Amino acid sequence: MGLSPILEFTNVSKNYGNKKVVCDINFSITQNEIIALLGVNGAGKTTTIKLMLGQELPTSGEIKLFGKEPQDPQSRVSVGSTPQNVEFPDGLKTIETLQFIHAHYPHPLPLENMIEKFGLQSFLNAKASKLSGGQKRRLALALAFIGNPQIIFLDEPTTGLDVESRKILLNAIQDYSKMGKSIFLTTHYLEEIEQIATRILFLQNGKIIADGSVSHIKSLANTSNTKVTFQCNSKINWEQFKNMRSFQNDNDNYTLMTTNPDALIYELVQNNVPFHNLQIIRENLESAFLNLSKGK
Numbered sequence: 001m002g003l004s005p006i007l008e009f010t011n012v013s014k015n016y017g018n019k020k021v022v023c024d025i026n027f028s029i030t031q032n033e034i035i036a037l038l039g040v041n042g043a044g045k046t047t048t049i050k051l052m053l054g055q056e057l058p059t060s061g062e063i064k065l066f067g068k069e070p071q072d073p074q075s076r077v078s079v080g081s082t083p084q085n086v087e088f089p090d091g092l093k094t095i096e097t098l099q100f101i102h103a104h105y106p107h108p109l110p111l112e113n114m115i116e117k118f119g120l121q122s123f124l125n126a127k128a129s130k131l132s133g134g135q136k137r138r139l140a141l142a143l144a145f146i147g148n149p150q151i152i153f154l155d156e157p158t159t160g161l162d163v164e165s166r167k168i169l170l171n172a173i174q175d176y177s178k179m180g181k182s183i184f185l186t187t188h189y190l191e192e193i194e195q196i197a198t199r200i201l202f203l204q205n206g207k208i209i210a211d212g213s214v215s216h217i218k219s220l221a222n223t224s225n226t227k228v229t230f231q232c233n234s235k236i237n238w239e240q241f242k243n244m245r246s247f248q249n250d251n252d253n254y255t256l257m258t259t260n261p262d263a264l265i266y267e268l269v270q271n272n273v274p275f276h277n278l279q280i281i282r283e284n285l286e287s288a289f290l291n292l293s294k295g296k
């Protein structure tokens with residue numbers, strides 16, 4: 001028996017005036033997923049998150065969150081989120097803000113753990129509205145997790161975070177998914193997401209043009225090529241190398257393209273090619289993203 005979906009989009013479209021921002025998208029999310037929604041600026045990522053949260057209504061199609069409308073308060077209790085821009089009301093201190101939200105949930109996570117996990121100790125008594133941009137984001141992230149929801153939606157959560165805070169967040173996301181929960185996030189930082197995402201949705205002009213694991217997305221985007229670079233100062237008959245797809249050289253600096261770098265390097269060694277400064281540069285999600293965005 002399959003897991004019942006947490007969220008389901010069926011033929012969902014959203015227009016603003018006569019501009020189609022989300023076009024007939026279908027997907028569902030189940031337990032234990034870390035899903036990254038990728039796409040260039042204006043692709044429709046924030047709109048998709050707003051639709052998921054019931055902050056916008058679809059022009060057509062159906063969205064179900066825990067089998068209910070996303071605006072239904074019963075489904076909202078199992079959802080955590082942070083918007084792209086976070087603001088807090090004047091007056092409440094950080095600790096009071098945490099306590100206030102903590103008290104709203106039936107089975108919240110321990111407050112102390114959240115304070116420690118997101119490094120909030122040093123500004124617990126400061127007014128939340130007066131925190132720095134990065135501190136506000138850390139507080140907002142703690143608030144997204146604090147209710148112990150089944151799914152958390154994060155719109156560009158690492159934007160404005162320093163290196164340490166990014167690490168904290170990425171760990172928090174992984175720990176959370178180990179508890180069987182799901183996280184849905186948008187991001188422009190592909191390198192960090194490549195490490196943790198179990199699934200990538202790729203949005204282009206409001207359409208999902210790819211949906212799958214990081215390796216699936218890379219394979220779709222034709223990134224099976226690996227670059228092998230080295231320096232070599234002797235003349236070589238390159239035609240003999242079966243595992244090489246192409247080569248370029250600039251004097252002694254060589255760049256070879258291959259789908260099998262291990263086999264190619266073995267061939268170089270077997271043929272006594274006197275190379276040095278060898279580097280293997282594997283294509284990453286970033287290049288997959290660029291290829292997909294360009295429609296390659």
Ligand SMILES: Nc1ncnc2c1ncn2[C@@H]1O[C@H](COP(=O)(O)OP(=O)(O)OP(=O)(O)O)[C@@H](O)[C@H]1O
Pocket residue numbers: 016021039040041042043044045046047048
């Ligand atoms: N309330 C609105 N009214 C009219 N147009 C809107 C509205 N909100 C978004 N749009 C338009 O919808 C398109 C998609 O916007 P959206 O914010 O969803 O993109 P995004 O993928 O999140 O972009 P970014 O990476 O820049 O955050 C854009 O062209 C934007 O101008």
